Amino acid sequence: MNTSLPLQHDFPKQALATLVGGISTFFAIVIVWVLGYQLIYAGRIFPGVSVAGVDISGLSPGDAAVKLSQTLSYPHTGKVLFRDGERVWVASPSELGMVFDPTASAMAAYNYGRKGGLFSALSGQISAGGLGVDVPPVVIFDQRVAYNYLQNISTQVNQSVVEASLRLEGTNVIAESGQYGRALNLDATLIYLGAQLQSFRDGEVQLVIQETAPKLLDVSSQAEAARRILSAPLIVTVPNARAGDPGPWTFDVPVLANMLAVSVIENNGVAEMQVGLDPASLRKSLTDLKNFVDQHPQNARFVFNDETRIIEPIAPSAIGRVMDVEASIVAINDALLRGEHTVNLSVAEEAPAVQDTAVGTDLGIVELVTEHTTYFYGSSASRIQNIEAAAKSFHGVLVAPGEIFSMGNYISDISLENGFAEALIIYGGRTIKGVGGGVMSAIKSLP
Template identity: 25%
Template sequence: MSRRLVILIGAGVGALVLLWVGGWLLVGGDIPRNTIVRSHDLSGDLNVGGMSREQVSKLVKRDVTQMAKSRVVVDVDGRVFKRKYSDLGIFLDAEATVNQIKSRSSNPITIVQALTGGLAYDPVYTFSESTLTRAISDIAAQTDLAPTEGDVVFSGVRPVAVAAAAGHALDIEAAVKTVRSRWNESRIFRFKSPLIAPQVTTKEAQSALPLAKNAVSGTVLLKVDGHDVNLKASDIAYALDFANDGSGNLVPIFSSELLTQVLGLKWTKWVTPPLNAKFSAVGGVPKLQPSAPGHAVSDEELTSALLPAIRAVGTSRVASVQTSLVEPRVTTEMAGGLGITEVISTFTTKFPPAAYRIQNIHRAADLIDGTILKPGEIFSLNKVVGERTAANGFAEGIIINQGRFEKDFGGGVSQVATTTWNAAWFSGIDLVAHMAHSFYISRYPAGRESTVAWPKVDMRFRNNFDTPVMVDTSYTNSSLTVSIYGKKKYEVETITGPYRNIKEFEILDDDSPTCIHQDGVQGFDITVTRVVKLNGLEVKREPFNTHYIPEDRITCTNPEAVFGNPTPPKPKIKATPKPTATPAATPSPTPTASAMPTGSATPTPVP
């Protein structure tokens, strides 16, 4: 190799070394020049090149402070919700964000990259999957719209066909995944809810109208065990319902309970429920009331007998049914051997009368009445009451779901669940499981109420006493009382905390003909604590935290939006109430929650 070539090579290497040293010096200190950390809201970049890590940490923490004031936009079907990062369970980890930044490197490629543009880093976030899912679920609860099923209802004695309409529901799981996967790209997330088709079509509702019209075209003579009961057109309209058979077909169903409500003694003179053995407090001491058999007509038998009659005209509108002897579930002998000495607890709630609600509350209460729990046994409302179906004696009721009509079986059973839950609460018995309503319902005590839904959402408690207990129910057409009898063991104190994290409801206009007015109710969090004492000493302290989401205020702007009041008119003649227990000697807790901050509550759905 020539001397000249060696000199040239040496000069070239020296120049490269000088360039490398110069570049290395120009890159800066620990953190290379032109290093970028993106801001939390993606609106700008933080140039942290040449800073110390302590300086970068202060800068990132300052961005975290600004983040607390920022909002993430969630747009569902055109409705915009602005949520705090923390409400979505998303938090910026300042330490991890700084630690991910690479120190100044001797790698020539890294040096060139730093000098010509630098490296960019996204902030490091932690995600609470459960909080994010709950936040998206809260939004979905305000935007989801159940399909309106085709139906036939009666306005007085005039049958009306309800047109079917599609609903929609946000795919919560997909929405959560989208927020996670696109988090470093945007702070605005738009979702379109998939449509849900109704099962019962408008055509099916129209096809059921002729039968409904003929049903109320005249009176029907119904013979009960040979005794005449005259059904007027208004009685037929009150007791007749059209229900989805599960395949999208509307089938007529008559209800014995609704005939009880509308006919009163004219019906209960011949059709009587069995009476379970019960206890009533007389002078503070439980007195056993003996059981008695009843005479019943099932809804299936009643419907089978009346269908030919309502299809007929004139004097052919005659039907006949035979009652069946029904034995009580709890006999005098069974109750007498329980060793019951006193009323452990009792609780009463009130409700606005509605035909479907009365039927369902009475039916669920009847199924619960007389339930005996031996030591260690668990009460499950779903197990005791069973699925809420027509075959099980429940009626379809109009509920409000996001300001729209929806019919479902079992409307009102949550009233039974809440009343029973509170009776268990004040007895000191072990509370096993419950779920509060999504929205606050003003007739229930805040943070001390329960909803149920077949088959998964249940209300359960366990008999932790040394002796059996009996669950007793009694009711009128506007109130329900649940009492627990046995041998008292515990004293119970309740501590109700203040409303926290109060969230205002939205104010919306609805121009649809099926609109229902809602006053709106605020969302809030509340903690209610049960303190259980034995002989004056605290043995258990149980805090129950409840999160209520706000319910929108809906103003109906369509002048045709007049049909669908979820509370049907009260029956002219009330049902004969079951025998009610004499109030316990100990004070009964009142089902009254603390006053709402502002805005009256409209229950949604109506339980």
């Protein structure tokens, strides 16, 4: 009996045929499903599609537009808040230029899963049907309206930079603090506003405010310094004052107030306010005082004792001094800022060439060198009195070798108080009576 068995080489052909048939069947099913899905939702929005959280799947674009216009009232009922510290401004989206377009939004939802090629469209349909998709609403944002609204806020927010300042009311110091400048950046704020409106939710929009710091914000310490300066009169003195020295001099508080100066100094972009007495005003006053303070050093005066052949002092020497006006200005202002109101002037002392301890041999004075006598026959008693008064001014004066002697440097003030009398003088080519008559005659008569 003969049995027929299938050949082994026919099996791969059968498997391949089965695989091809399966794949063909799968694609046929997919095509039928896709075509059926498209036919079912032809003219309607695919399942799982919503706009701003409103489900409009299965609706035609027209019906979806109606539903969106009835459901989404955000442009009119929504709240957008702007805040600046404790101040707030609240507006509806429509007041900020937002207009919702339900028709365009419905068409955007309808086109989801239908654009971008076959595979992209199918991917969108599957994504919407599975997890769902929320299509952004189509809105028209008229930035001109929003710009005008923000400009109104800027008039309340913006402020100019104010520098701190000091001023005087009489002798009272008034300090005014500085202020930061603030300016609302409209363009930057519009960007944040547009993003908030697109979300279709109530929310707060950040106001973009740019601040500009003043160069001087607080001058309270300078105000205290000014008050210290004006807290008491200023008294200036000659250092190491001796009997008969000039001063002290007092500057009352109102005088100091008139001299007070406020200046702003900038260094490497950093500004600093400085207060003190105005150097120019103080210089004028101190220059007047310098005429009283300055004095030439005075040598001691001597007489020669013929018996002992030594010199004997008859008037002590005096130390000279020169006032430094500029250094005194600095010393006064520094002292006032420390709260000190009694200040020594800056004075340099100059020792005399010959002090009252000098020895005759050191000066080369060991004997009488020469002697002269002048006679004034016929002079009136008053003229003789004037000559004697003038001679006292020169008694004991030392004249160094080669030195030019000037009587004007030594003669005292020609006045009745200094022992001078009225006598005939020549003035303007005429002979009249005047104090000190005869003194010039004596000078002319000296050899």
